[in-house]
Amino acid sequence: MRDNPTAVITRPYWLEEPAAPLRAGVRIGSPDVIVVGGGVTGCACALALADAGLKVRLHEARELAGGASGRNAGFALRGGAMSYVDAREAIGAERARLLWQVSERALVRIARLAGDAFRRTGSLRVAADEAEGTALARELEALREDGFDAALLERLPSPLERRFGPALLHPTDGTLQPARWVRGLAARAAAAGAELLEGSRVAIDVLDAAHVVVAADGLTDTVLPELAGIVRPVRGQMLATAPLRERRFERPHYARHGFDYWVQEAETGRLLVGGKRDASLATESSSAEETTPLVQTLLDAFAAELAGERVTVTHRWAGIWGETPDRLPLAGPVPGRDGVWVAGGYSGHGNVLGFACGELVARAILDEPAPELVLFDPARVSGLAGPEGARPRLS
Numbered sequence: 001m002r003d004n005p006t007a008v009i010t011r012p013y014w015l016e017e018p019a020a021p022l023r024a025g026v027r028i029g030s031p032d033v034i035v036v037g038g039g040v041t042g043c044a045c046a047l048a049l050a051d052a053g054l055k056v057r058l059h060e061a062r063e064l065a066g067g068a069s070g071r072n073a074g075f076a077l078r079g080g081a082m083s084y085v086d087a088r089e090a091i092g093a094e095r096a097r098l099l100w101q102v103s104e105r106a107l108v109r110i111a112r113l114a115g116d117a118f119r120r121t122g123s124l125r126v127a128a129d130e131a132e133g134t135a136l137a138r139e140l141e142a143l144r145e146d147g148f149d150a151a152l153l154e155r156l157p158s159p160l161e162r163r164f165g166p167a168l169l170h171p172t173d174g175t176l177q178p179a180r181w182v183r184g185l186a187a188r189a190a191a192a193g194a195e196l197l198e199g200s201r202v203a204i205d206v207l208d209a210a211h212v213v214v215a216a217d218g219l220t221d222t223v224l225p226e227l228a229g230i231v232r233p234v235r236g237q238m239l240a241t242a243p244l245r246e247r248r249f250e251r252p253h254y255a256r257h258g259f260d261y262w263v264q265e266a267e268t269g270r271l272l273v274g275g276k277r278d279a280s281l282a283t284e285s286s287s288a289e290e291t292t293p294l295v296q297t298l299l300d301a302f303a304a305e306l307a308g309e310r311v312t313v314t315h316r317w318a319g320i321w322g323e324t325p326d327r328l329p330l331a332g333p334v335p336g337r338d339g340v341w342v343a344g345g346y347s348g349h350g351n352v353l354g355f356a357c358g359e360l361v362a363r364a365i366l367d368e369p370a371p372e373l374v375l376f377d378p379a380r381v382s383g384l385a386g387p388e389g390a391r392p393r394l395s
Helices: 040-051 084-091 093-113 130-145 178-191 217-223 293-307 350-365 371-376
Strands: 033-036 056-060 118-120 123-126 151-153 167-170 174-176 195-198 211-214 232-241 253-255 260-264 271-275 313-323 330-333 340-344
Touching: 033 040, 040 056, 040 178, 040 340, 040 350, 056 178, 084 093, 084 130, 093 118, 093 174, 093 178, 093 350, 093 371, 130 151, 130 167, 174 178, 178 195, 211 350, 217 232, 217 313, 217 340, 232 293, 260 293, 271 293, 293 313, 330 350, 330 371, 340 350, 350 371
Parallel strands: 033 056, 033 211, 056 195, 123 253, 211 340
Antiparallel strands: 118 174, 123 167, 151 167, 232 271, 232 313, 253 260, 260 271, 330 340
């Protein structure tokens, strides 16, 4: 048994699945587009561009899916970091509806491309108290008002019924083996002619291509220093247990506004549990991929409570995501840098939005910009706006 709650860098459970060798021998010469980052966004972007006939080179500093894309809980959720009610209040009903539609279309594409790395199970947002239960009822009403499928489950099965109230079912959602999913995208991109370089750390100022796409999410500021403080690194910690005797949590579950989340892996029955970063928000605003005794001890207790039995922890790890001030991604051209694009800042919802934004940026590079890209325009952020400083309008 591996069970060490001290602060060490650990290898995520997902990444222990053996990776198939990348297609060998792809050398493209001078690229049309360089992509920095081999997670879901970078691989989705590279695939779309290579499929369109462009010469694409992707640089990944470590291994494909080695960052946030292989270190998350494997949730494939529609929407974004805000609830639908909060999104309507923050960005307006029209933009909120468009955001949810973008994510639902991305889920359809993921289901088509991911093979056995994706399972459509639905997800449950669970009420931890009366206030959250009231919020779920409001969200259900808003979703149905705008034509989105959802349902309220008044009573949860044991052992959840003892601690939690009702839950909101999002039937379009599902689970991913995220490393397998990203590696599959990478294999498709390589087959389409993209050159993929692992262990290749680069500096943006020396890259020579008509277009450079920075797809580094929580580490965006290490490539684009002007985005420090705009895409802020946030650490999420997780653990995985040995397989449980019972299968109770086939759907992604999340409670306390996302500070607790858990699911059982379909293939083995392992329980994967994450969150608890609100125990120390200051220390979890970090780019260090390290677990901490405080958070891991809380996750231990929560895992045992969910399982209803003593559990054996086999894996502990941390991942870094990027969070923006308005909790919406940045995806589009970087003001002040000709030919440079950014896609990141998914605020913990990169599995679906990261895939969507990678494809959206690729379409824009191909002179096929989608109207929904305006949702994520980097120029909306104070300090990054172009000469006019105007907030983009939805067209």
